[in-house]
Amino acid sequence: EKISVILVEPGRYPKLIETEDTLEAMQSLVEGDIEEYMLFDDEVAIICNEEGKMRRLLLIRTVYEDNKEMVDIIASKFFICYALIESEKFLSMPRELARKYGEKFKYPKRIYQIIDGIEAKPYKLVSKDMKR
Numbered sequence: 001e002k003i004s005v006i007l008v009e010p011g012r013y014p015k016l017i018e019t020e021d022t023l024e025a026m027q028s029l030v031e032g033d034i035e036e037y038m039l040f041d042d043e044v045a046i047i048c049n050e051e052g053k054m055r056r057l058l059l060i061r062t063v064y065e066d067n068k069e070m071v072d073i074i075a076s077k078f079f080i081c082y083a084l085i086e087s088e089k090f091l092s093m094p095r096e097l098a099r100k101y102g103e104k105f106k107y108p109k110r111i112y113q114i115i116d117g118i119e120a121k122p123y124k125l126v127s128k129d130m131k132r
Contacts, residue, residue: 004092005029005047005079006102010060013125014102019079021089030077038083039063039071042097045083045090052076059111062120070120073111080105 002018007029019025026034026047035050049057052075063072080101082091093101107122 003081003090004098005081005090006093006098006105007077007079008061008074008105009077010058011108011125013107014080014105016093016098016102017079026079026090029079036083037072037074039065042100043082043084044080044093044097044101046074046078046080047090048074048078049076059109061105061109062111070118073118073120 001021003021004016004018006014007017008014019029023034030047030049030052032049032051032055034047037046037048038044039046046063049055053059053073055075057076059073059075061074061078062070063074065071080093082093082097084091107124109120109122111118111120113119
């Protein structure tokens with residue numbers, strides 16, 4: 001069985017893809033053991049590499065609470081899926097949520113440390129090959 005998820009990769013815009021609904025396929029997408037991260041009011045989960053920060057993988061996107069305060073930074077490839085609290089499985093993203101979260105994570109970020117914290121600057125891609 002396959003599910004539709006939003007894949008977010010370094011230096012690329014998010015894209016809706018289909019992946020096998022297996023642990024192995026999900027680990028392959030994030031290139032390591034998976035970690036489920038639910039921060040939003042919607043029943044969606046970020047599935048990322050559990051050791052991404054420890055392995056010092058590239059920091060690619062930021063997560064904000066109420067679109068104001070940065071609460072986390074995600075390292076390397078991750079995907080977003082529908083995750084009903086009462087379900088034991090990840091599910092395909094509904095169309096309206098796919099649009100919402102595709103837009104929320106649309107722009108790649110340049111993330112760097114400044115004197116009083118961390119700065120994350122979104123940037124637009126210039127190469128058509130990178131946009132896909």
